[in-house]
Amino acid sequence: MVAVTIITGICLVSVFISYIAFRKGFTKNADDYFVAGSSLGYFVLIFSLLASFLSAFSMFGMSSFGYRLGYGSLYVLTANLVPLGFLWYFMHKKTFLLGRARKWMSMGAPFGERYGTAMRIILVLVVLVASIPYLVAQIQGIGVMLEAMSEGIISFHVGLFFVPFFIALYLMMGGMKGAAWVNAIQGVFFSVMVFVLFFFVMMKNGGFIPTMEMVIAKHPKLFQIGWAGGKVWSYPMIFGMAAAMCLGCVCFPQPYMHAYSSRSVRGFKAMVLAFGGICLVVITMPTLIGIAGTIIVPGLKGVQADKIYGLVASATMPDWLAAFAVAGGFTAAMSTVNGLVFGNATNISVDIIKIIRPETKQSDLINIARIFVGIIMAVCVVIAWNPNTPVAELSVIAFGTVAVTFFALWGAYYWERATKTGAILSTLVGVGLNVTFFLVGGKKMVLFPQESLFNLNGFLASFIASGVVFFVGCYLTQPGRIEEKSLKLFFHQSLTK
């Protein structure tokens, strides 16, 4: 019950913080509600972006990955994210500058101005579809851990409603500013708690090196790449997962929303730089905790391994501290649901509803976004009802799917010859292939290298096909009036630095 009390407390504090944002009038108009009036300082930006990405996947999923698949898991979400420092800078520098000049509020705005309304709407739908498995992974992770920590008092299915209810409440009230404040506080909290848990887990067996020596004696394959006959952590598998996660991060709504919300260039740069550096340290910890977990709580399989984070906490810490450690994982999941649901609700409201009904008032747009927060959350709870795919795999599928919008984004900002047709075709082909691979061969076809795909995994094959279609499509078609007109803005000489 200690864990449940602490988690409920965190939920209530989050709602209270958001209520303060609401009471202070930070949600009065659309600009305030959706992009916090471009007023966020660098500390809030850094931890809000961090928390909006680090999730049940980073804590529960990565410890589960480490537990089941060993050190190769480090390529999924640690050093492979450090390139985001320059990738985000180059890809979203114009998002920041043009967003400020043009008062953009959603991620569809740059696509709309560069390629037209069709691409704007397609992008929103693609990002929504790609976000669903990732959101489901968070809600599923919350349900699994809540059941484990309450020792069955709160069942998995009740847990599915418990935290999402609070998240929907504080998102509806506080808008971007409230969400960013909550995210920042939660980000600091789970970063600290993962260090504390790492310390306790490693000290149980006399320190990090003695612990790893015990693990290697029992499970040597966890320290290898190319095991299971070269199938697990082969070079193509590692490259596929590392690239999917990193490129997916470029294309999800969070960097757009945070770029629009940044008060200064310094804040924007600090945010894009710090993310990779913090991930390098903070996500390495749960992965190593999972690996150490193989000798502390042996024998977990599949979805059950998602509980390892909570189980090693219970096995190595006093009850109250274990509850805080797991609550850290909960806050990570909450902040990601928060960031992603908010981003998608904003996209639907601003990029679809406003386009269909241009006369919609700003106050109505805010209310529509609030309604979609509730709808998206409810859909995810329904899908999470019967979990059969572990959190980590669900997340990689989501990142891989959204990454196919990378070429359209790059073309919008850096290639004058990019055309609407090329952008639309490349996005549809990329997503279509990802979905087809999933339907034909299941998660294995998307995640693991396939001989039929020249030893690439489904994501990489889709990504490459998407790129080829983009370039061929753009060369075979002529830029239309919208593309021509957009060049003056997107390639203005002041943006060249």
Next chain:
Amino acid sequence: MESTRKKKNNLIFLTLFLVLTVLCWCPVGYGSYGEVAMIFGMPSWAFFMLVFGAVLFVLEWIYLFWTDLALYDDDLETIMTELEALDEKELIKEEV
């Protein structure tokens, strides 16, 4: 002259970023299948991957905050003025 120097420096940084990105995304050149040597309790390839990540982080930090190649707050006002002026001109043209 100044612009050539900036282009050259940009190219150097970009090349370093790309090489280190490949190393952070795949153990090519520093990993091998099967048994491995250990460094500080972890496989040598995992240790090197973390080191490459740290080096890339430092290089990005230098590029973003310690060179004249990146954007700074001092540039922001000028850029916004120019972009907003462009916007106004476009609006006027459309009205005509």
